[in-house]
Amino acid sequence: MRIVVDANVPAATECFAPLGEVVRLPGREIDAATVRSADALVVRSITRVDEALVAGSRLRFVGTCTIGTDHVDSAALAERSIAFASAPGCNAEAVVDYVLASLATLAERQGFRLLERRVGIVGVGNVGGRLLGRLQALGIDCLACDPPRAEREGPTGFADLETLIEACDVLCLHTPLVREGPHATHQLLDARRIAELAPGTIVLNAGRGDCVNGQALRGRLSAQGDITAVLDVWEGEPAIDAALRDLAAIATPHVAGYSLDGKLRGTHQIYQALAHRLGLPTRLTFEMLAPPPPLRSLTLEAGLEVEDALRLCMRAVYDVRRDHDSLIRESRRQGAARGFDACRASYPLRREFATLAVALRPGADALAEPLRAAGFQVTQAS
Numbered sequence: 591m592r593i594v595v596d597a598n599v600p601a602a603t604e605c606f607a608p609l610g611e612v613v614r615l616p617g618r619e620i621d622a623a624t625v626r627s628a629d630a631l632v633v634r635s636i637t638r639v640d641e642a643l644v645a646g647s648r649l650r651f652v653g654t655c656t657i658g659t660d661h662v663d664s665a666a667l668a669e670r671s672i673a674f675a676s677a678p679g680c681n682a683e684a685v686v687d688y689v690l691a692s693l694a695t696l697a698e699r700q701g702f703r704l705l706e707r708r709v710g711i712v713g714v715g716n717v718g719g720r721l722l723g724r725l726q727a728l729g730i731d732c733l734a735c736d737p738p739r740a741e742r743e744g745p746t747g748f749a750d751l752e753t754l755i756e757a758c759d760v761l762c763l764h765t766p767l768v769r770e771g772p773h774a775t776h777q778l779l780d781a782r783r784i785a786e787l788a789p790g791t792i793v794l795n796a797g798r799g800d801c802v803n804g805q806a807l808r809g810r811l812s813a814q815g816d817i818t819a820v821l822d823v824w825e826g827e828p829a830i831d832a833a834l835r836d837l838a839a840i841a842t843p844h845v846a847g848y849s850l851d852g853k854l855r856g857t858h859q860i861y862q863a864l865a866h867r868l869g870l871p872t873r874l875t876f877e878m879l880a881p882p883p884p885l886r887s888l889t890l891e892a893g894l895e896v897e898d899a900l901r902l903c904m905r906a907v908y909d910v911r912r913d914h915d916s917l918i919r920e921s922r923r924q925g926a927a928r929g930f931d932a933c934r935a936s937y938p939l940r941r942e943f944a945t946l947a948v949a950l951r952p953g954a955d956a957l958a959e960p961l962r963a964a965g966f967q968v969t970q971a972s
Protein backbone atom coordinates (compact mmCIF):
# COMPACT_ATOMS: atom_id res chain seq x y z
CA MET A 591 0.00 0.00 0.00
CA ARG A 592 1.69 3.20 -1.21
CA ILE A 593 0.23 6.39 0.27
CA VAL A 594 1.18 9.76 -1.26
CA VAL A 595 0.70 12.50 1.34
CA ASP A 596 0.96 16.31 1.02
CA ALA A 597 4.07 17.51 2.90
CA ASN A 598 1.91 20.09 4.73
CA VAL A 599 -0.12 17.35 6.47
CA PRO A 600 1.10 17.16 10.09
CA ALA A 601 1.50 13.81 11.90
CA ALA A 602 1.43 12.02 8.54
CA THR A 603 4.02 9.44 9.58
CA GLU A 604 2.31 8.65 12.90
CA CYS A 605 -1.05 8.23 11.18
CA PHE A 606 -0.30 6.71 7.80
CA ALA A 607 2.95 4.71 8.24
CA PRO A 608 1.06 1.96 10.15
CA LEU A 609 -1.20 1.66 7.09
CA GLY A 610 1.41 1.59 4.31
CA GLU A 611 4.52 3.13 2.74
CA VAL A 612 4.27 6.94 3.02
CA VAL A 613 5.63 9.24 0.29
CA ARG A 614 5.59 12.99 1.15
CA LEU A 615 5.42 15.65 -1.58
CA PRO A 616 4.62 19.39 -1.66
CA GLY A 617 0.91 19.72 -2.53
CA ARG A 618 1.55 21.74 -5.68
CA GLU A 619 4.00 19.06 -6.94
CA ILE A 620 1.58 16.14 -6.71
CA ASP A 621 0.92 15.28 -10.36
CA ALA A 622 -0.28 12.37 -12.49
CA ALA A 623 3.23 10.85 -12.61
CA THR A 624 3.55 10.75 -8.82
CA VAL A 625 0.02 9.47 -8.33
CA ARG A 626 0.34 6.69 -10.93
CA SER A 627 1.96 4.22 -8.53
CA ALA A 628 -0.07 5.24 -5.46
CA ASP A 629 -2.88 3.26 -3.84
CA ALA A 630 -4.04 6.14 -1.66
CA LEU A 631 -3.69 9.90 -1.91
CA VAL A 632 -3.92 12.29 1.05
CA VAL A 633 -4.06 15.98 0.14
CA ARG A 634 -4.99 19.38 1.48
CA SER A 635 -6.77 22.02 -0.59
CA ILE A 636 -4.05 23.06 -3.02
CA THR A 637 -3.87 19.82 -5.02
CA ARG A 638 -6.45 19.74 -7.80
CA VAL A 639 -7.81 16.17 -7.78
CA ASP A 640 -9.50 15.59 -11.13
CA GLU A 641 -9.71 13.09 -13.97
CA ALA A 642 -6.35 14.23 -15.35
CA LEU A 643 -4.64 13.50 -12.01
CA VAL A 644 -6.13 10.08 -11.34
CA ALA A 645 -6.42 8.65 -14.88
CA GLY A 646 -4.06 5.71 -15.33
CA SER A 647 -3.50 5.27 -11.58
CA ARG A 648 -4.46 2.35 -9.34
CA LEU A 649 -5.79 4.70 -6.65
CA ARG A 650 -8.47 3.27 -4.37
CA PHE A 651 -8.76 6.12 -1.88
CA VAL A 652 -8.47 9.92 -1.86
CA GLY A 653 -8.71 11.89 1.37
CA THR A 654 -8.51 15.65 1.86
CA CYS A 655 -7.60 16.79 5.38
CA THR A 656 -9.67 19.94 4.85
CA ILE A 657 -13.26 21.09 5.17
CA GLY A 658 -13.50 22.52 1.64
CA THR A 659 -13.81 20.04 -1.23
CA ASP A 660 -14.00 22.37 -4.24
CA HIS A 661 -10.52 21.17 -5.36
CA VAL A 662 -11.81 17.59 -5.75
CA ASP A 663 -13.88 16.33 -8.66
CA SER A 664 -15.79 13.75 -6.64
CA ALA A 665 -17.77 12.62 -9.71
CA ALA A 666 -14.53 11.69 -11.50
CA LEU A 667 -13.47 9.66 -8.44
CA ALA A 668 -16.85 7.92 -8.17
CA GLU A 669 -16.68 7.07 -11.89
CA ARG A 670 -13.46 5.13 -11.16
CA SER A 671 -14.77 3.64 -7.88
CA ILE A 672 -12.18 5.59 -5.90
CA ALA A 673 -13.42 6.17 -2.35
CA PHE A 674 -13.34 9.79 -1.19
CA ALA A 675 -13.32 11.33 2.29
CA SER A 676 -13.01 14.90 3.55
CA ALA A 677 -12.71 16.26 7.09
CA PRO A 678 -15.91 18.21 7.88
CA GLY A 679 -15.58 20.69 10.73
CA CYS A 680 -11.92 19.84 11.40
CA ASN A 681 -10.66 23.43 11.59
CA ALA A 682 -13.95 25.25 12.15
CA GLU A 683 -12.96 26.40 15.66
CA ALA A 684 -9.74 27.88 14.29
CA VAL A 685 -11.64 29.90 11.68
CA VAL A 686 -13.95 31.25 14.39
CA ASP A 687 -10.86 32.19 16.47
CA TYR A 688 -9.54 34.01 13.36
CA VAL A 689 -12.77 35.97 12.94
CA LEU A 690 -12.89 37.01 16.61
CA ALA A 691 -9.19 37.94 16.63
CA SER A 692 -9.64 40.04 13.47
CA LEU A 693 -12.72 41.85 14.73
CA ALA A 694 -11.09 42.54 18.11
CA THR A 695 -8.06 43.98 16.32
CA LEU A 696 -10.24 46.23 14.13
CA ALA A 697 -12.27 47.33 17.16
CA GLU A 698 -9.06 48.53 18.82
CA ARG A 699 -7.69 50.14 15.65
CA GLN A 700 -10.90 51.87 14.57
CA GLY A 701 -12.17 52.66 18.07
CA PHE A 702 -15.51 50.83 18.18
CA ARG A 703 -17.01 48.44 20.69
CA LEU A 704 -17.17 44.95 19.20
CA LEU A 705 -20.01 43.96 21.51
CA GLU A 706 -22.16 46.73 19.99
CA ARG A 707 -21.75 45.72 16.32
CA ARG A 708 -24.34 43.76 14.39
CA VAL A 709 -22.76 40.84 12.54
CA GLY A 710 -24.18 39.14 9.44
CA ILE A 711 -23.04 35.56 8.85
CA VAL A 712 -23.32 34.17 5.34
CA GLY A 713 -23.08 30.37 5.33
CA VAL A 714 -24.16 28.96 8.69
CA GLY A 715 -22.64 25.50 8.66
CA ASN A 716 -19.82 24.14 10.81
CA VAL A 717 -17.88 27.42 10.74
CA GLY A 718 -20.72 29.96 10.49
CA GLY A 719 -22.85 28.04 13.02
CA ARG A 720 -20.05 28.01 15.61
CA LEU A 721 -19.34 31.67 14.95
CA LEU A 722 -23.02 32.45 15.48
CA GLY A 723 -22.96 30.49 18.75
CA ARG A 724 -19.92 32.31 20.12
CA LEU A 725 -21.10 35.78 19.03
CA GLN A 726 -24.59 35.28 20.46
CA ALA A 727 -23.11 33.99 23.71
CA LEU A 728 -21.13 37.25 23.83
CA GLY A 729 -24.42 39.13 23.46
CA ILE A 730 -23.61 40.35 19.93
CA ASP A 731 -26.61 40.92 17.66
CA CYS A 732 -26.37 38.58 14.62
CA LEU A 733 -28.25 37.88 11.41
CA ALA A 734 -27.81 34.55 9.62
CA CYS A 735 -28.08 33.93 5.86
CA ASP A 736 -28.13 30.36 4.59
CA PRO A 737 -30.69 29.77 1.81
CA PRO A 738 -30.04 25.99 1.53
CA ARG A 739 -30.68 25.60 5.27
CA ALA A 740 -33.66 27.95 5.16
CA GLU A 741 -35.11 25.81 2.39
CA ARG A 742 -34.63 22.61 4.39
CA GLU A 743 -35.47 23.89 7.87
CA GLY A 744 -37.90 26.74 7.22
CA PRO A 745 -37.24 30.50 7.13
CA THR A 746 -37.28 31.20 10.91
CA GLY A 747 -33.90 32.44 12.06
CA PHE A 748 -32.61 33.19 8.57
CA ALA A 749 -32.52 36.38 6.49
CA ASP A 750 -31.57 36.98 2.87
CA LEU A 751 -28.23 38.42 1.82
CA GLU A 752 -29.78 41.77 0.83
CA THR A 753 -31.10 42.20 4.39
CA LEU A 754 -27.66 41.44 5.85
CA ILE A 755 -26.05 43.96 3.51
CA GLU A 756 -28.53 46.61 4.56
CA ALA A 757 -28.63 45.91 8.29
CA CYS A 758 -25.19 44.69 9.38
CA ASP A 759 -21.98 46.47 10.37
CA VAL A 760 -19.93 43.33 9.72
CA LEU A 761 -20.45 40.74 6.97
CA CYS A 762 -18.66 37.40 7.47
CA LEU A 763 -18.55 34.99 4.55
CA HIS A 764 -18.25 31.28 5.37
CA THR A 765 -19.69 29.64 2.27
CA PRO A 766 -18.19 26.78 0.29
CA LEU A 767 -17.33 27.51 -3.35
CA VAL A 768 -20.24 26.24 -5.44
CA ARG A 769 -20.05 27.18 -9.10
CA GLU A 770 -23.48 26.12 -10.32
CA GLY A 771 -27.04 25.56 -9.17
CA PRO A 772 -29.71 27.53 -7.35
CA HIS A 773 -27.41 28.37 -4.43
CA ALA A 774 -24.17 28.99 -6.33
CA THR A 775 -21.69 31.02 -4.27
CA HIS A 776 -19.26 31.90 -7.07
CA GLN A 777 -19.05 35.75 -6.96
CA LEU A 778 -21.82 35.77 -4.33
CA LEU A 779 -20.55 39.19 -3.28
CA ASP A 780 -20.58 40.65 -6.78
CA ALA A 781 -20.01 44.22 -8.02
CA ARG A 782 -23.63 45.24 -7.38
CA ARG A 783 -23.64 43.98 -3.79
CA ILE A 784 -20.22 45.49 -3.08
CA ALA A 785 -21.54 48.87 -4.31
CA GLU A 786 -24.54 48.50 -1.94
CA LEU A 787 -22.42 48.06 1.22
CA ALA A 788 -22.96 50.97 3.61
CA PRO A 789 -19.90 53.09 4.41
CA GLY A 790 -18.18 51.70 7.49
CA THR A 791 -19.07 48.08 6.72
CA ILE A 792 -16.46 45.44 7.51
CA VAL A 793 -16.34 42.59 4.97
CA LEU A 794 -14.55 39.44 6.12
CA ASN A 795 -14.03 36.51 3.76
CA ALA A 796 -12.71 33.26 5.23
CA GLY A 797 -14.68 30.97 2.89
CA ARG A 798 -13.24 30.83 -0.61
CA GLY A 799 -11.69 33.66 -2.65
CA ASP A 800 -13.94 33.15 -5.67
CA CYS A 801 -17.05 33.92 -3.58
CA VAL A 802 -16.13 37.64 -3.77
CA ASN A 803 -15.50 39.78 -6.85
CA GLY A 804 -11.99 40.94 -5.99
CA GLN A 805 -11.79 43.53 -8.73
CA ALA A 806 -14.97 45.24 -7.53
CA LEU A 807 -13.81 45.10 -3.92
CA ARG A 808 -10.44 46.57 -4.90
CA GLY A 809 -12.28 49.32 -6.84
CA ARG A 810 -14.45 50.25 -3.85
CA LEU A 811 -11.49 50.20 -1.44
CA SER A 812 -9.26 52.30 -3.68
CA ALA A 813 -11.84 54.78 -5.01
CA GLN A 814 -13.89 55.34 -1.86
CA GLY A 815 -11.90 53.73 0.96
CA ASP A 816 -15.05 53.81 3.08
CA ILE A 817 -15.34 50.11 3.92
CA THR A 818 -12.90 47.70 5.57
CA ALA A 819 -11.81 44.32 4.18
CA VAL A 820 -10.43 41.35 6.10
CA LEU A 821 -9.34 38.75 3.56
CA ASP A 822 -7.95 35.30 4.26
CA VAL A 823 -8.91 33.76 0.91
CA TRP A 824 -8.30 35.14 -2.56
CA GLU A 825 -9.05 34.66 -6.22
CA GLY A 826 -6.11 33.04 -8.02
CA GLU A 827 -4.21 31.80 -4.93
CA PRO A 828 -1.25 31.84 -4.54
CA ALA A 829 -0.78 34.57 -7.22
CA ILE A 830 -3.12 36.99 -5.47
CA ASP A 831 -3.96 40.58 -6.43
CA ALA A 832 -1.20 42.60 -4.74
CA ALA A 833 -3.19 45.85 -4.90
CA LEU A 834 -6.16 44.28 -3.12
CA ARG A 835 -3.80 42.71 -0.56
CA ASP A 836 -2.33 46.13 0.20
CA LEU A 837 -5.79 47.73 0.55
CA ALA A 838 -7.12 45.07 2.95
CA ALA A 839 -6.97 46.08 6.63
CA ILE A 840 -6.08 42.48 7.47
CA ALA A 841 -4.65 40.28 4.70
CA THR A 842 -3.66 36.70 5.47
CA PRO A 843 -2.53 33.79 3.26
CA HIS A 844 -5.45 31.33 3.63
CA VAL A 845 -4.53 30.40 7.18
CA ALA A 846 -7.75 31.11 9.09
CA GLY A 847 -8.05 27.39 9.78
CA TYR A 848 -4.35 26.83 10.45
CA SER A 849 -4.39 25.95 14.14
CA LEU A 850 -2.31 22.88 14.94
CA ASP A 851 -5.46 21.43 16.51
CA GLY A 852 -7.45 22.00 13.27
CA LYS A 853 -4.77 20.50 11.05
CA LEU A 854 -4.29 17.49 13.32
CA ARG A 855 -8.06 16.91 13.45
CA GLY A 856 -8.06 16.93 9.64
CA THR A 857 -5.23 14.38 9.49
CA HIS A 858 -6.89 12.22 12.13
CA GLN A 859 -10.27 12.22 10.36
CA ILE A 860 -8.63 11.05 7.12
CA TYR A 861 -6.54 8.46 8.98
CA GLN A 862 -9.78 7.04 10.39
CA ALA A 863 -11.45 7.05 6.97
CA LEU A 864 -8.52 5.28 5.28
CA ALA A 865 -8.15 2.69 8.06
CA HIS A 866 -11.89 2.04 7.87
CA ARG A 867 -11.63 1.63 4.10
CA LEU A 868 -8.78 -0.89 4.57
CA GLY A 869 -10.64 -2.73 7.32
CA LEU A 870 -7.84 -1.93 9.81
CA PRO A 871 -8.27 -0.90 13.46
CA THR A 872 -7.57 2.73 14.45
CA ARG A 873 -5.23 2.76 17.41
CA LEU A 874 -4.33 6.47 17.40
CA THR A 875 -6.66 8.91 19.09
CA PHE A 876 -6.65 12.66 18.39
CA GLU A 877 -5.49 13.25 21.99
CA MET A 878 -2.36 11.14 21.29
CA LEU A 879 -1.42 13.46 18.42
CA ALA A 880 -1.96 16.87 20.04
CA PRO A 881 0.96 18.11 22.19
CA PRO A 882 0.31 20.25 25.27
CA PRO A 883 -0.08 23.94 24.36
CA PRO A 884 2.92 26.23 25.04
CA LEU A 885 0.63 28.53 27.06
CA ARG A 886 -1.79 26.59 29.26
CA SER A 887 -3.02 29.28 31.62
CA LEU A 888 -2.93 32.92 32.54
CA THR A 889 -4.38 34.90 35.42
CA LEU A 890 -6.44 38.08 35.17
CA GLU A 891 -6.74 40.59 37.99
CA ALA A 892 -9.93 42.55 38.73
CA GLY A 893 -10.47 45.87 37.00
CA LEU A 894 -10.14 44.98 33.32
CA GLU A 895 -12.78 46.09 30.81
CA VAL A 896 -14.49 43.13 29.11
CA GLU A 897 -13.24 43.95 25.60
CA ASP A 898 -9.69 44.59 26.87
CA ALA A 899 -9.71 41.23 28.65
CA LEU A 900 -11.02 39.46 25.57
CA ARG A 901 -8.40 41.04 23.30
CA LEU A 902 -5.62 40.30 25.77
CA CYS A 903 -6.53 36.60 25.99
CA MET A 904 -7.08 36.27 22.25
CA ARG A 905 -3.68 37.79 21.49
CA ALA A 906 -1.99 35.55 24.05
CA VAL A 907 -3.11 32.58 21.96
CA TYR A 908 -3.34 34.00 18.44
CA ASP A 909 -2.36 37.44 17.19
CA VAL A 910 -3.73 37.80 13.65
CA ARG A 911 -1.49 40.86 13.07
CA ARG A 912 1.48 38.47 12.93
CA ASP A 913 -0.04 36.65 9.93
CA HIS A 914 -0.88 39.95 8.20
CA ASP A 915 2.63 41.32 8.76
CA SER A 916 4.34 38.17 7.52
CA LEU A 917 2.23 38.07 4.33
CA ILE A 918 3.08 41.70 3.52
CA ARG A 919 6.78 41.18 4.36
CA GLU A 920 7.23 37.90 2.46
CA SER A 921 5.21 39.09 -0.58
CA ARG A 922 7.46 42.14 -0.90
CA ARG A 923 10.56 40.03 -0.40
CA GLN A 924 9.67 37.06 -2.62
CA GLY A 925 6.80 38.24 -4.85
CA ALA A 926 3.05 37.68 -4.39
CA ALA A 927 2.78 33.95 -5.10
CA ARG A 928 6.02 32.76 -3.49
CA GLY A 929 5.49 34.97 -0.46
CA PHE A 930 1.94 33.61 -0.02
CA ASP A 931 3.09 30.00 -0.11
CA ALA A 932 6.20 30.66 2.01
CA CYS A 933 4.04 32.00 4.88
CA ARG A 934 1.83 28.91 4.72
CA ALA A 935 4.72 26.43 4.50
CA SER A 936 6.53 27.90 7.52
CA TYR A 937 3.41 28.69 9.53
CA PRO A 938 4.25 29.13 13.22
CA LEU A 939 2.67 27.00 15.92
CA ARG A 940 -0.85 28.20 16.66
CA ARG A 941 -3.29 26.70 19.14
CA GLU A 942 -7.00 27.30 19.61
CA PHE A 943 -8.59 29.58 22.22
CA ALA A 944 -10.03 26.48 23.91
CA THR A 945 -6.51 25.36 24.91
CA LEU A 946 -6.08 28.35 27.25
CA ALA A 947 -7.42 28.31 30.82
CA VAL A 948 -7.99 31.84 32.14
CA ALA A 949 -7.90 32.07 35.93
CA LEU A 950 -9.85 34.99 37.40
CA ARG A 951 -8.84 36.67 40.66
CA PRO A 952 -11.62 37.56 43.11
CA GLY A 953 -13.42 40.62 41.77
CA ALA A 954 -12.91 39.69 38.11
CA ASP A 955 -15.96 37.39 37.99
CA ALA A 956 -17.76 39.60 35.45
CA LEU A 957 -15.21 38.42 32.89
CA ALA A 958 -16.12 34.75 33.27
CA GLU A 959 -19.14 34.67 31.00
CA PRO A 960 -17.67 36.67 28.09
CA LEU A 961 -14.39 34.73 28.21
CA ARG A 962 -16.25 31.42 28.17
CA ALA A 963 -18.44 32.70 25.33
CA ALA A 964 -15.33 33.61 23.32
CA GLY A 965 -14.10 30.02 23.64
CA PHE A 966 -11.65 30.02 26.58
CA GLN A 967 -11.71 27.77 29.64
CA VAL A 968 -12.31 29.80 32.78
CA THR A 969 -11.23 28.95 36.33
CA GLN A 970 -11.10 30.79 39.69
CA ALA A 971 -7.73 32.01 40.98
CA SER A 972 -7.20 32.43 44.71
Ligand SMILES: NC(=O)C1=CN([C@@H]2O[C@H](COP(=O)(O)OP(=O)(O)OC[C@H]3O[C@@H](n4cnc5c(N)ncnc54)[C@H](O)[C@@H]3O)[C@@H](O)[C@H]2O)C=CC1
Pocket residue numbers: 657658659678679681682685712713714715716717718719735736737738739764765766767768773774775778796797798822823844845846847848
Ligand atom coordinates in the same frame (compact mmCIF):
# COMPACT_ATOMS: atom_id res chain seq x y z
N1 LIG B 1 -10.05 30.09 5.28
C1 LIG B 1 -9.87 28.88 5.74
O1 LIG B 1 -8.80 28.55 6.22
C2 LIG B 1 -10.98 27.89 5.70
C3 LIG B 1 -12.00 28.02 4.81
N2 LIG B 1 -13.03 27.13 4.79
C4 LIG B 1 -14.11 27.32 3.83
O2 LIG B 1 -15.31 27.58 4.55
C5 LIG B 1 -16.36 26.84 3.94
C6 LIG B 1 -17.44 26.59 4.93
O3 LIG B 1 -17.00 25.66 5.92
P1 LIG B 1 -18.04 24.89 6.84
O4 LIG B 1 -18.89 25.85 7.56
O5 LIG B 1 -17.28 23.94 7.64
O6 LIG B 1 -18.90 24.14 5.76
P2 LIG B 1 -20.34 23.54 5.92
O7 LIG B 1 -20.58 22.71 4.73
O8 LIG B 1 -20.51 22.96 7.28
O9 LIG B 1 -21.28 24.84 5.85
C7 LIG B 1 -21.43 25.63 4.71
C8 LIG B 1 -22.76 26.33 4.82
O10 LIG B 1 -22.89 27.23 3.72
C9 LIG B 1 -24.23 27.18 3.29
N3 LIG B 1 -24.40 27.70 1.94
C10 LIG B 1 -24.27 27.06 0.77
N4 LIG B 1 -24.57 27.89 -0.26
C11 LIG B 1 -24.90 29.07 0.30
C12 LIG B 1 -25.29 30.34 -0.25
N5 LIG B 1 -25.45 30.53 -1.57
N6 LIG B 1 -25.53 31.36 0.61
C13 LIG B 1 -25.41 31.19 1.95
N7 LIG B 1 -25.06 30.02 2.51
C14 LIG B 1 -24.80 28.97 1.70
C15 LIG B 1 -24.58 25.70 3.41
O11 LIG B 1 -25.99 25.49 3.42
C16 LIG B 1 -23.93 25.33 4.72
O12 LIG B 1 -24.80 25.48 5.83
C17 LIG B 1 -15.66 25.57 3.40
O13 LIG B 1 -16.39 25.00 2.33
C18 LIG B 1 -14.34 26.10 2.95
O14 LIG B 1 -14.43 26.49 1.62
C19 LIG B 1 -13.09 26.10 5.70
C20 LIG B 1 -12.09 25.92 6.61
C21 LIG B 1 -10.92 26.78 6.65
Ligand SMILES: O=C(O)C(=O)[C@H](O)COP(=O)(O)O
Pocket residue numbers: 598634635636655656657658659681844846847848
Ligand atom coordinates in the same frame (compact mmCIF):
# COMPACT_ATOMS: atom_id res chain seq x y z
O1 LIG C 1 -10.22 23.22 5.42
C1 LIG C 1 -10.35 24.02 4.48
O2 LIG C 1 -11.33 24.05 3.70
C2 LIG C 1 -9.29 25.03 4.25
O3 LIG C 1 -9.51 26.01 3.61
C3 LIG C 1 -7.95 24.70 4.81
O4 LIG C 1 -7.66 25.36 5.99
C4 LIG C 1 -6.92 25.01 3.76
O5 LIG C 1 -5.69 24.48 4.12
P1 LIG C 1 -4.61 24.21 2.96
O6 LIG C 1 -5.18 23.23 2.05
O7 LIG C 1 -4.45 25.50 2.27
O8 LIG C 1 -3.41 23.72 3.68
